[in-house]
Amino acid sequence: MKNNKIPKANLYQTVIDYGKSKALRFHMPGHGGKNIDSAVYGAASCDITELPVSDNLHRPESVIKTAQKEYCRVYSAEYCHFSTAGATAAMQTAILTLKKKNKKVLVQKNSHQSVTNACIMFGIDYEIFSTAEELKNMELGNFSAAVITSPYYTGRIFKGFKSAYRLLKKNNVAVIIDQAHGSHFIYHPDLKKYFYNGDFVIISPHKTMNTLTGGAVLLGYKKELKDKTAESFNMIHTTSPSYPVMASLDYARYIFETRGTDILDKVKDNVETFRKSLNKNYEIEITEDFTKIVLKTAFDTKELYDKLISKDVYPEMYTEDYLLFFVTYWNCNSLHYLSNLLNSIDLNRKTRTEGAKFNNKINVIKEHKAKDIDDTEYINPEDCLGRKLAVSVGRYPPGITEIFEGETIDQERFEYIMKYKEILTGLINGKVGVYKK
Numbered sequence: 001m002k003n004n005k006i007p008k009a010n011l012y013q014t015v016i017d018y019g020k021s022k023a024l025r026f027h028m029p030g031h032g033g034k035n036i037d038s039a040v041y042g043a044a045s046c047d048i049t050e051l052p053v054s055d056n057l058h059r060p061e062s063v064i065k066t067a068q069k070e071y072c073r074v075y076s077a078e079y080c081h082f083s084t085a086g087a088t089a090a091m092q093t094a095i096l097t098l099k100k101k102n103k104k105v106l107v108q109k110n111s112h113q114s115v116t117n118a119c120i121m122f123g124i125d126y127e128i129f130s131t132a133e134e135l136k137n138m139e140l141g142n143f144s145a146a147v148i149t150s151p152y153y154t155g156r157i158f159k160g161f162k163s164a165y166r167l168l169k170k171n172n173v174a175v176i177i178d179q180a181h182g183s184h185f186i187y188h189p190d191l192k193k194y195f196y197n198g199d200f201v202i203i204s205p206h207k208t209m210n211t212l213t214g215g216a217v218l219l220g221y222k223k224e225l226k227d228k229t230a231e232s233f234n235m236i237h238t239t240s241p242s243y244p245v246m247a248s249l250d251y252a253r254y255i256f257e258t259r260g261t262d263i264l265d266k267v268k269d270n271v272e273t274f275r276k277s278l279n280k281n282y283e284i285e286i287t288e289d290f291t292k293i294v295l296k297t298a299f300d301t302k303e304l305y306d307k308l309i310s311k312d313v314y315p316e317m318y319t320e321d322y323l324l325f326f327v328t329y330w331n332c333n334s335l336h337y338l339s340n341l342l343n344s345i346d347l348n349r350k351t352r353t354e355g356a357k358f359n360n361k362i363n364v365i366k367e368h369k370a371k372d373i374d375d376t377e378y379i380n381p382e383d384c385l386g387r388k389l390a391v392s393v394g395r396y397p398p399g400i401t402e403i404f405e406g407e408t409i410d411q412e413r414f415e416y417i418m419k420y421k422e423i424l425t426g427l428i429n430g431k432v433g434v435y436k437k
């Protein structure tokens, strides 16, 4: 599409225009659009509510409807819903829509916690699988839906997607694809082939594009699910969506449609220059997505992470094996500074931090019954050895479940919980949720 034919971001413009107008606001939100203090209120004039000009997310008829239609066109979807409550609300909507009596949901092991949390909230039994191969030996008729995450946080895509998809469809299992980290894929020729369509696709432009935090989209590819999806969405999503976030979804679509390939080419070039400029203490793991830098190092990763923070440089996260940096058009010019800093850093060579290294290949319990929240009690981490976990846990970021509800906390799991208790999502007020005895 020629640039002058690309539909403008009308929702974005409408929000700005209202922000600039002299309208006397006797409506929510309470700050009245005034910059009453500091930078936090800088966008207050655009923080509006449902008005005749600004449409309604739960009954879109004008500017929101048009902005959503543009997403459908770009991502070839039949219909879509903007979420200002992240990919999490989009995932909940998809799972509730596909809930069927006496059917379970298949959850890929490295899914974000929002997937199994949604199953628990809606009383759906779920089963864990790891690879496309594994699906061949499962009784797929027992499932109404499967959730596949691709790409992962690090930019790796799910191997064997096409064969898994074919098998699932053959068995009438609906497919939800969590592409929260792949919203930008369709805008670049190297990445486009990794963008997959399913019954539902969840994208999260706030992660890898220029959308404000919380902006995600549920893309629907099955016309016959349109009404049901709208019902689920209306139950789940707040009736007070953030207009700055919705406007920035609209704007990010416009920017990437207009010059997304150039934007991503710049990222690709800068990442490549960065990779070449690193000294021999570092290595970048190549994943399918060039915007993710998975930095392996001869140093202790925690020590390196802390050192970078002390220099005011903030990676996305670290694990025992790597540091992860998210690169976009808006930070890629600083990669030069980062490589100089990394090359000049003086640290101890890798020494594993004391304590257990949790084995991510540990066998997980596959079958999970929907639990009742009243079955849970909350105990200090020190006391959880031997108990049965009731609330799944995993390090945050990235929020992937590492020990699942239903698993008994053996020595290895116990050491893991003790080691990471400061950064574990799933701990409740610092306590471990276990089943009552």
Ligand SMILES: Cc1ncc(COP(=O)(O)O)c(C=O)c1O
Binding pocket: 085, 086, 087, 088, 089, 112, 114, 149, 152, 153, 178, 180, 181, 204, 214, 216, 398, 399
């Ligand atoms: C793969 C994946 N899916 C879903 C989510 C949830 O996204 P949000 O925080 O936008 O709700 C995340 C968050 O990091 C994620 O990594």
